[in-house]
Amino acid sequence: MGYVAIKGGNIAINESINRLKFERLKGEEIIEINRIKAGMRGMIDQVMSEGSLYSEDLAAIAIKQAEGSLEEAVFLIRAYRSTLPRKHYTRIIDSCEMFTERRISASFKDIPGGQILGASYDYTHRLIDFDLLDETKEDCLEWLESFKSKNSIQWSDTNLRQLPKVSDYLRKEGLIKSCGNNDKEPIDITKKNMEFPTERSERLQILTRGQTGAVTSLGYAALRAYGALHPTVGELRIGSLPLYMQNPLNTADKDEDNYYIGDIRITEVETFIPKTIDKKQGKKEIDFEIGYGICYGQNETKAIAMSILDQCLETGDINYPTHDEEFVLLHIDSVESTGFISHLKLPHYVTFQSKLDSFRKTHKGERYDEDKL
Amino acid sequence: MKISYNFAFFDEGSKREIRRAALKAVAIPGYQVPFASREMPIARGWGTGGLQLTLSLIGKDDVIKVIDQGSDESVNAVNIKKLIKKTTGVEQTEKTSKASIIQSRHRIPEVPLNEEQILVLQVPIPEPLRLVEPSEYKTKRLHAENDYSGAWLMLFEQIMKYGSMSTGADHPVLVYGRYVMAPSPIPRFDNPKLTCSKALILLGAGREKKIYAVPPYTEVVSLAFDDYPFRVESFENKKCRICGATEVFMDEIIDEKTGMASYQCNDTSYCLKKLNNSADNQGGDISERI
Numbered sequence: 105m106g107y108v109a110i111k112g113g114n115i116a117i118n119e120s121i122n123r124l125k126f127e128r129l130k131g132e133e134i135i136e137i138n139r140i141k142a143g144m145r146g147m148i149d150q151v152m153s154e155g156s157l158y159s160e161d162l163a164a165i166a167i168k169q170a171e172g173s174l175e176e177a178v179f180l181i182r183a184y185r186s187t188l189p190r191k192h193y194t195r196i197i198d199s200c201e202m203f204t205e206r207r208i209s210a211s212f213k214d215i216p217g218g219q220i221l222g223a224s225y226d227y228t229h230r231l232i233d234f235d236l237l238d239e240t241k242e243d244c245l246e247w248l249e250s251f252k253s254k255n256s257i258q259w260s261d262t263n264l265r266q267l268p269k270v271s272d273y274l275r276k277e278g279l280i281k282s283c284g285n286n287d288k289e290p291i292d293i294t295k296k297n298m299e300f301p302t303e304r305s306e307r308l309q310i311l312t313r314g315q316t317g318a319v320t321s322l323g324y325a326a327l328r329a330y331g332a333l334h335p336t337v338g339e340l341r342i343g344s345l346p347l348y349m350q351n352p353l354n355t356a357d358k359d360e361d362n363y364y365i366g367d368i369r370i371t372e373v374e375t376f377i378p379k380t381i382d383k384k385q386g387k388k389e390i391d392f393e394i395g396y397g398i399c400y401g402q403n404e405t406k407a408i409a410m411s412i413l414d415q416c417l418e419t420g421d422i423n424y425p426t427h428d429e430e431f432v433l434l435h436i437d438s439v440e441s442t443g444f445i446s447h448l449k450l451p452h453y454v455t456f457q458s459k460l461d462s463f464r465k466t467h468k469g470e471r472y473d474e475d476k477l
Numbered sequence: 478m479k480i481s482y483n484f485a486f487f488d489e490g491s492k493r494e495i496r497r498a499a500l501k502a503v504a505i506p507g508y509q510v511p512f513a514s515r516e517m518p519i520a521r522g523w524g525t526g527g528l529q530l531t532l533s534l535i536g537k538d539d540v541i542k543v544i545d546q547g548s549d550e551s552v553n554a555v556n557i558k559k560l561i562k563k564t565t566g567v568e569q570t571e572k573t574s575k576a577s578i579i580q581s582r583h584r585i586p587e588v589p590l591n592e593e594q595i596l597v598l599q600v601p602i603p604e605p606l607r608l609v610e611p612s613e614y615k616t617k618r619l620h621a622e623n624d625y626s627g628a629w630l631m632l633f634e635q636i637m638k639y640g641s642m643s644t645g646a647d648h649p650v651l652v653y654g655r656y657v658m659a660p661s662p663i664p665r666f667d668n669p670k671l672t673c674s675k676a677l678i679l680l681g682a683g684r685e686k687k688i689y690a691v692p693p694y695t696e697v698v699s700l701a702f703d704d705y706p707f708r709v710e711s712f713e714n715k716k717c718r719i720c721g722a723t724e725v726f727m728d729e730i731i732d733e734k735t736g737m738a739s740y741q742c743n744d745t746s747y748c749l750k751k752l753n754n755s756a757d758n759q760g761g762d763i764s765e766r767i
Contacts, residue, residue, distance in 0.1 A: 117555050182516035189488040295494075297511035297686040300614035430612055440684050443521025447601070450523065450553050453728060454546045454583045454743060458664040459645035460729070461710040466639035 128171050140164040149369075149401020150174060154438045155181030156294075156313045158368050158400055175442045178315075182439050190295065195348045195362055199372055199398075204264045204343040206402075211336045211376060217267040222342060224404075270339040271374050271394060280376070280392045302429055307417050311410045312399045314436035322436065323409025326416050326426040335375035335395060335412055342402050344369045371407040373397040377415050393418070485532040486564040491515060495533035495688070499679055502690035507652030508620070509603050514686035524557055525683030527580045527599035531561065534578060534595065540568045542576035547584045547726070547743035554582070571746045583646065585667040587725050587747040590676035592693060598661040600682040603689065605649040605659040625657045628700060636705055648707070651698045652691060660697075666709040666726045671697040715740045720751040 141148065141164045151163040155178045162181060170176035206222025209215045221227070275282045290305035298306050311319060326333055348362040375395040380388050395418075397411030413432055421427040435441060485492065498512035517525040524545075535541065543558045545551035549571040557580065558569055570576050573588040580597040590596060606616045609627035619627065628649050635643045642648075646662035650671060660668060661680055671678065671691055678691040691697055701707035716723045718730070718739045725747065727740040742748035 114550060114555055117552055179516070179520070183518040186491065186515035186517065187482055187486060187488060189490050293513075294515075295513045297513055299511065300612075300617075430614065434613070439516050440521050443523065443525075444601070444684055445522075446520055447522030450582075451546050451551055452583075454664055454726070455646040455662045457726075457729060457743075458662075458666075458710055462639075462641075462643040462645055465641055465711075466643055 137164045140167050149403055150316055151177045153400040154178040157181050157185045178438045192349050197345050202343040202345050204267050204341055206342040209270050209339050211338050215270050310433045315438035316406045318436040319406050320409045322426050323412040326412050330424040330426045333377050335377040338374045338376045341372045371399055371402055371404055373407040373411045375411040485535050492533040495529055498688045502688045503692050506692055506695050507656030507658040509687040509689045512688050514683045521684040524599035526681030527597045530597045530679050530681040531580045539577045540570050542570050542579045545582045548745045573746055583662050585670045587744040592675045594676040596676050596678045598680045600661040600680045603659055603682040603685050603687040605657050628657055649700050653695050668699045717742045720748045
């Protein structure tokens, strides 16, 4: 009866776990956590984003433990997250205060503050660099030295902590409607189960925790055919945001009493999406709507896809699955989708036996005979 | 940065939150109470709903039993038991009668439960109407409006197509005359054990983030028509090849050599107990008989 034998399950399972450890160690090399942190930035960012926990150290341990399997690492982080009491919430951040490392706009060539390319794969050729095969620590230090000396003479009068938003410019020009602040306290989706229809705060949380691949695919579907939106990236920013917490003993709500608790590095995207608005007497008008995407670390594709989906779900066009909040929000979580798919590996012999009984009842003794086929 | 985990994994605040949802579920039999389901160290879909209930309820004096598809030693049962052991250190048992909390996937034990026990069932899809209505928003309304025509139609269509109801496990039930409930995919054979159960039955769906309950001594009726009554899986003329039991849920075992089917108790702990109780079999090892 294979792995559902009445006795012996325990022994087999322990051996399987040993075997797994063997797979991790059989190469006789150990990756130190600081090496993962130094060299696996993309993975760490993705694990923190999907794991919904900002800690490079924990992400690095999870990546090591999971042998680089992202779904497994995210799973570890999320499970750990469940054991942490949620005692405080950070204050609202104005993302204008971001210390910007990279900032581009596809809408305007010349934006106030200028385009800042920062670090990106976008401008590289994806050719495997065979020199990396025998890169040494000396090479690395030497390169760093020369890089730093070349960059030290640069100066600029741009304040990287106070860059204006491209969307603010459009608002000032009267090209997009300015909307008031929505000061409603956001719902914490990890404390309260989502109920439909959802609020935007819930949607944004689910989207930003979503599996990178799933968010990208659904965003792509909306872009390609299902809704055929064609958004323009108004502004994409990478940088760090300072986080503050209210002094729990002093509720006077003064900014200067807040505690600074650290920075998070994020990707933030605002896309402009043209919408046709029906006016009186059959006239139509084009308006711009804004889609918003944000995620931990540098993950530009996910953030852009998120901004598309944010806009799709705001519209809620019933013709497209990508605009259906249940379809999108209930299926993009890594832990949920990988968990349920993988549960198919569990024995199902009670349920299957039950189905067999129905099969036999409906077939009334008839059998599929191989000879007749 | 070495960190040790709290008793029963969760922080106390989380446990309290889950218990509050469970209490609400007991107060409204069969109603699916939404709760902030946590990610667990075992995969979503592998019993995290049940596990969250168990860990929120467990105290140091509890005795825990975990079964998966009737077996105490199935991979997943072992896994869950190990986690509970690791984070609580409570006593474990395979004897149904000895356990104070029984977490189970897809089966209700053959040994009748008592008032001191809690049965926790793991649920993959808690929504009995999901097959007929994919939208959560709509099914919630259907429950509120007591509109279960979808469930009835599903059964009716099965009769029209196949000549009888063809539900496998998870045949929908009506709880306390009000809510239609998915009994987790327990086989139809176990449905009758739900009604007026002496033990509290809690059902937890981790991925779908719902908790619901059948409180003790609550009427639970399997949906059926007057002319097409509810029928459990038939094991007529079959008996367990190990302990000789009849009228229990059985696994069909195919002999590799002869290709013949034989049957044995699905509930392994029941089978073992029956063997140990028969006079000629004191102390026998179950594995020798297979």
